[in-house]
Amino acid sequence: MYHKHPYRWWNAAAFAAVITINILSNALPLGGRNTGDISDQFYIYITPAGYAFSIWSLIYVLLAGFVIYQLRRDTxxxxxxxxxxxxxxxxxxxxxxxxxxxxxxxxxxxxxAMLLLLASIFVLYRKTRGISSPSPGERWLVKLPFSIYLGWVSAAFLVNVGIVIYKNGWSPLGLSELGWSIALLCIGVILAVAISYPPRDGILPLVFVWAYIAIAVEHRDEGTIMLTAFVLGALVFLYALWLMIFKRRQHSYRY
Structure with a gap:
């Protein structure tokens, strides 16, 4: 006898709550300010161009797909x-x-809070990456959502850390704002590789590419940051392509 996911309706309710709070956060807005206002208030060298945040729409569409998938009788x-x-x-x-x-x-x-969010998504990512021979539904509605979600929250977490450093006027390791901004970008590359390499996931690094290109676009007048973000983004893109080719060859060898 097959048992249905015991939390499937709680998952749906929790997701509906997230969407509601996201809408209200900008419609009210919460705290009298929208997300963009706060980003502008704490503008740093690794703040991405505004269009980058449109990825949240894709993430929530994919998560909605996951919620529907886990509610269905047959899945x-x-x-x-x-x-x-x-x-x-x-x-x-x-x-x-x-x-x-x-x-x-x-x-x-x-x-x-974002660190806890990152940790919870990472657990979901690891559990869903363990699926062997996934069906099309599992590939698109179980694995893909958490790859993109984890990639974006990982990149956003580094920006959030940068904002805390900036807000408090800290100089970690004696670095200037430009110095620790570049350091955070480099840490992001290490993070993208460390997370994606074990499961050979070529999708997650592409989310970092999206973020880094948006940073380069936003700071095109600041040559050092623009060049650093663009070069690192290009390297991560090549790495993602390599993972995809490697995995495809590995899959073909099995047959």
């Missing part, structure tokens, strides 16, 4: 769905917590 009992356990609900809670903390300018606490 809610799949091991790939059941493996997500309570982690999707936790990710939704941390997502909403971040929004409240960010909008009410508890910036330092918002980094902690």
């Amino acid at each position: 809610s009992s799949r091991d790939s769905v059941r493996a997500t356990g309570i982690w999707f609900i936790l990710s939704c809670i941390f997502n909403m917590a971040w929004l409240f903390l960010w909008h009410y300018l508890y910036i330092e606490w918002s980094v902690f």
